[in-house]
Amino acid sequence: MCKKPGLVVFDLDYTLWPFWVDTHVDPPFQKNSDGLIRDRNGQTVKLYPEVPAVLEQLHKEGIPIAAASRTGEIRGATQLLDLFGLKHYFSHTEIYPGSKVTHFQRLCQQTRTPLSQMLFFDDESRNIYDVSKLGTWRCVTCVLVPNGMNLALLSHGLEAFARS
Ligand SMILES: [Mg+2]
Structure with missing residues (x-):
């Protein structure tokens, strides 16, 4: 069996959903009777389509999941994780502005998972650079x-981790 990560960490904006929660949408959000989630202006917000399957696969494999986001819209981002039905997948969420170095230092302390056991997905190369x-x-x-x-x-990502 191949080596598995001890923690998989996801960015939120443009990694789990296709917008910046502090810029392109207007919190608070609500889930309507049609099952769709809308912002204050009635704009529909959605995840990237395979995100629930991605989180479910990790969950089934028993791999803990965390979120690390630099957004200033902490309440809106947290509310979306809840409304999208994803909150239970995340053992830790680090959501606040600043360098992702801080997010990872806190994840290390709180989960007691060494950096070498973490797998990280993010759409911005500057975050990848900082964390790497x-x-x-x-x-x-x-x-x-x-x-x-x-x-x-x-x-x-899982293959890259197994080779690391
Ligand atoms: Mg992002």
Whole structure:
């Protein structure tokens, strides 16, 4: 059996959903009787389509999941995780502005998972760059997300981690 990560960490904006929660939509959000989630202006908000399947696969494999987001819209992002029915997948959420170095340092402390056991998905290369410099010679396995999270990218990430 191949080596599995001890923690998989996801960015939120443009990784799990196709917008910046502090810019492109207007919180608070609500779930309507049609099952759709809308912002204050009635604009529908959606996840990237394969995100629930990605989280479910990790959950089934018993791999803990965390979120690390630099958004200033902490309440809106947290509310979306809840409304999308994803909250129970995340053992930890680190959502606040600043460098993702801080997010990962806190994840390390709180989960007691070494950086070398973490797999990280993010759409922004500057975050990947910051996080990949953490640690000494055994670091976080980082995967750039070009068009939203999907199952193929999850497989790619898990394979990259297994080789690390
Ligand atoms: Mg992002």
